[in-house]
Amino acid sequence: MNILCIMHADFETPGVIEEWAMKNNHHFHLCKPYRGENCLEAADFDLLIMMGGPQSPLEIDKAPYLKDEITVIQRAIKNDKKILGFCLGAQLIGEALGAKTQKSPEKEVGVFPVFLTKAGVQDPLLQDFPSSFPVIHWHNDMPGETQHSQVLAYSEGCPRQIIKYSPKIYGFQCHMEITLEGMKTMIEACENDLQPSPFTQTAQELMTHFYNDINKMMLLILEKFIKL
Numbered sequence: 001m002n003i004l005c006i007m008h009a010d011f012e013t014p015g016v017i018e019e020w021a022m023k024n025n026h027h028f029h030l031c032k033p034y035r036g037e038n039c040l041e042a043a044d045f046d047l048l049i050m051m052g053g054p055q056s057p058l059e060i061d062k063a064p065y066l067k068d069e070i071t072v073i074q075r076a077i078k079n080d081k082k083i084l085g086f087c088l089g090a091q092l093i094g095e096a097l098g099a100k101t102q103k104s105p106e107k108e109v110g111v112f113p114v115f116l117t118k119a120g121v122q123d124p125l126l127q128d129f130p131s132s133f134p135v136i137h138w139h140n141d142m143p144g145e146t147q148h149s150q151v152l153a154y155s156e157g158c159p160r161q162i163i164k165y166s167p168k169i170y171g172f173q174c175h176m177e178i179t180l181e182g183m184k185t186m187i188e189a190c191e192n193d194l195q196p197s198p199f200t201q202t203a204q205e206l207m208t209h210f211y212n213d214i215n216k217m218m219l220l221i222l223e224k225f226i227k228l
Contacts, residue, residue, distance in 0.1 A: 001026045001226065004045035006069055008034055008053020008088055011189035015177035016215045017049060020222050033065040039072050047082045047226065048073065050089025052175065054190065056141055057091050057101040070096045083169045084225065090143040090163065090171030097165055099144030104173075106157030108137035109193050110201030111209045114161045114174060120152030123164060125224050135161070135214060136175040138186065138193065143171045157199040167228060176218035180211045 003026050005014050014030075021028035031039045034053070050073065055063040073096035076083055085093040091101040113132045120126050142160045145151070153162035155174070163171040178186065187194070187203045194203055 001047060002045045003028050003047045003049060004031060004039075004042050004072075005029065005049040005051065006031050006033065006039055006072070006089070007051045008055055009189070011185045012052050012054075013182055013185075014049065014051060015179045015182045016218050017177045017222065020219055033069060034063070038068075039065075040068050042072065043075075045076075045081065047084070048076045050083070050085040050092055052087030052089060052138070055088055057088075057095050058103070058141060066092065077169065080168065082225065082228070085143075085171040086175055086177065087139050087173060088141075090173050091141055093165060093169060093171045094143035094146070094149075094163070097146050097149075099146045099149070101141050101144055104140060104142040104158045106199050107140050107193075107197050108155065108157045108199040109139075109197075110199065110206060111136055111214070112155055112157070112199060114153040114155045116153050117151055119150045119164070120162065123150075123152050124228060125164075125170065125221060126152060126162070128220070129217070133217065134209075135217075136178050136183075136211075137173075137199070138175065138190070139173060142173050170225070176214050176221070178211065179215060180207075183207065183209075183211065 003021055031037050033039050060066050111134050113134050115132045142158050143163055150164045151160055152164055155161050161173045
């Protein structure tokens with residue numbers, strides 16, 4: 001399988017997603033538009049993965065290359081490709097479908113549970129998951145909804161954590177791909193994001209979580225997603 005993965009920051013890597021791709025002999029191409037790489041040139045892929053980052057579609061003029069990324073997503077949708085988005089990536093999928101990004105009711109930075117909706121419990125990607133499970137959060141915004149999208153999971157601080165836009169397109173406001181080493185990098189790069197709030201954990205708290213269990217859920221989702 002050919003996978004195109006678009007990144008938005010050196011400190012926010014695909015984590016276990018890239019490890020999974022390499023282990024399963026998938027061709028994994030990283031594109032970094034924030035470093036001047038032209039994502040519009042990438043066409044030969046079966047799966048598009050949009051990663052998170054510090055940028056916001058609400059301030060797209062500060063990162064105009066996001067407009068090209070939205071075009072890439074729209075092309076992928078037109079060509080019936082599989083698409084996964086995480087955090088900013090989920091918001092960009094919504095934008096590509098005409099759903100405007102919104103501010104989350106709460107900033108969330110830390111490991112907190114999400115809760116499956118009725119649609120989430122029945123969804124083929126999540127039906128083997130418990131009704132509530134811990135995931136990683138690091139966001140201020142949340143993806144928009146379309147007329148036909150379904151919210152599959154929510155958290156106490158954010159009503160849109162996992163959104164199904166179509167059978168082949170899912171957006172995760174939360175993260176499951178970040179490893180312990182990746183979390184160290186995030187903390188070092190984004191120290192200002194750790195200002196106290198009701199759903200913000202300290203750097204010390206962030207380093208005490210057992211990310212392997214969360215990463216295993218990410219691997220399960222990847223295996224199920226490519227078989228949909």
